[in-house]
Amino acid sequence: MNRTPSQFKILASENVADRRLRRTFQSATSHALGQRAQSVQLVPEWEDLRERAHRIKEEAVENLDFYLEKLEASVIRRGGRVFWARDASEASSYVVDLCRRLQASTVVKSKSMAAEEIGLTDALEAAGVEPVETDLGEFIIQVAGETPSHIIAPALHMTRQQIGSLFHEKFGIPYTDVPAELCAFARQRLRREFLSARLGISGVNFAAADTGTIAIVENEGNARLCTSLPRVHLAIMGLEKVIPRFSDLPLFLRLLARSSTGQRQTSYVSMISGPRREGEWDGPEEFHLVLLDNGRSDILADPRVRRSLYCIRCGACLNTCPIYQRVGGHSYGSVYSGPIGSVLTPLFQGLEVAKDLPFASSLCGSCSNICPVKIDLHHQLLWLREKLVSGRATPWQERLAMSLFAAGMKDPALYRMGSALLRLLLRVSGRTDRPFTVPGWSPTRDFPALAATSFKQWWEDNRQPGEGP
Amino acid sequence: MNGSREVVLRRIRRALLRSGPGHGQEQGSPDRVQSTPGQVGSTRLFDRFQEQSARVGGEPRVCSDIEDALAGMQDLIARAGYGRVAVSDHEICRRHRLAQRLSELLPEVSVWREEGDAETQGSRRQNSRRLAQADLSVTGADFLIAESGTVLLASAGSSRQISLLPTAHLVLATPDQVYPDLGAVFRQLGSAPEDGLLPAALTMITGPSRTADIEKVLIKGAHGPVRQLTWLVEEEGQLS
């Protein structure tokens, strides 16, 4: 299924109408938020940590050229190779060429947003190489021919029954909808791939410039398998993943684990510095690091959105976003969803293509409050809106409504009259539960019941003497 | 091969409104979390480790000495019915000839040591295949982190796979290896890790492998070990 960000309104209304999906997203996001809140509560210096992380990211991004060159030198010193890719096709061809040289017919892959962003699996398939997704959620959606719906939990939108039928149909195993059995099957099947693949591809959570160390955070162990069994390991990262120092890692690891899943530490963190060293039992003989630009330098050029490059992809802003909670990840039609997706997608793919995304926000600011690196997401969304709206005419209905609203809000008498008129109209029409039919609005929303008296009236009747007006 | 290097760097410099190369601040940023050195109060530290490890499904315990640990292993292997056991070449395993003693104690179990020639591809591949068949692996540790119940393993002392492929992974740790938090471990790793002291892989392990990708149901043993056990061998600390 090919979704694009230009379809946001259509996709969102489809997904909102799907009650099961809506419940799934609402319960999953609120669960994740609860876990996060619990673990953050245990860190009294949390705000201080956020502030420091913000400053370190700022240092890295404001001196991006310096730290990338430093990273490159460190990786080379450790015997690794670095490839700079200006766009998706350059990065993909590098990986394809590597597969050709290794005569690799399959590659094992762990989760990487950057790889998804550039459509790496499609490029590999087109070149006759079979990319095997090994993260359980990614594996499931790859088999289903789907795309991820959440940064941390890609198959969040699927039920165990759907997955059971899928495995039954595709692999001919007896139907089961017991999660542990489905997982055990995937484990066994993927083990074979790990033991025979010549190339393992991973993402990067952080890359320390001073030591050339990349850190990969995960719970399943598939990234560990991808980076230690195959003969060659290729890691792909967006330019912005670089951090100045190895000693910055503890801070970011703490922030990431707690923000994304509420864990103190994920099950595994791999800190990899170059290929296998002499005398070591295993590990890849070659280590390749792909540094991906693909639009990032353009984002860097606009100081008002530059801070979106601080993102550590924790997913917390998705979970807390009232829009995301309702429309789900697929509505955004892009690899990046939620508030950060609404900022990045228009920047990566063009404002016109993704013009609805900056508006897919209530500007409540919850995303900015939760962000572990303190990105002012809602300001960035506002700025994108401004860019979109300036120079474009708004429909006359909206202008009329807005000027009436403005007039009413400025004049108490007018306000009173307007609200009395509205109440009267509603009562006369006898439709206080669903008074208006507004296309694109009313079918999936319940209109709140009309109170017996207006607040103004209630205040007048209930106010104690001496209380304010 | 690196055709776009200059292009990308030029774009970045233009974006930052700079003509020449930038420079970092080069200031250190040590983790500011207060911590005490590992050796001090390590029993109390291990209490915290146990608490945290158990929270995430790990199986920590204290053994008085290596004999106690051996008895525990015998029991563990018998109870779980493990038939194949791999032992790493870590110092603690070597010093106590663990592999040999285990196979003497449990003649029906196949026990082997990860040792010898790692320099040919063939022997490395064979090692992988064998480890993939193992029910249990026994290794040492490099650091334990009390705050999160984490074991840190460097690729220098053992393979990366020995703690990853078997169904269960048992770590034998010593009191001097317990540190309060990750920041303290990083300080121990050296203020100038760029010297090349870092092994190719440092792995932090916190509890068993897990996933919640199917309907958020927590499952242990997604790709890595289903069980993760960490035993502190108390007497060892006094020896070293």
Ligand code: SF4
């Ligand atoms: S923008 Fe902030 S909260 Fe959202 S994913 Fe990135 S780091 Fe997490």
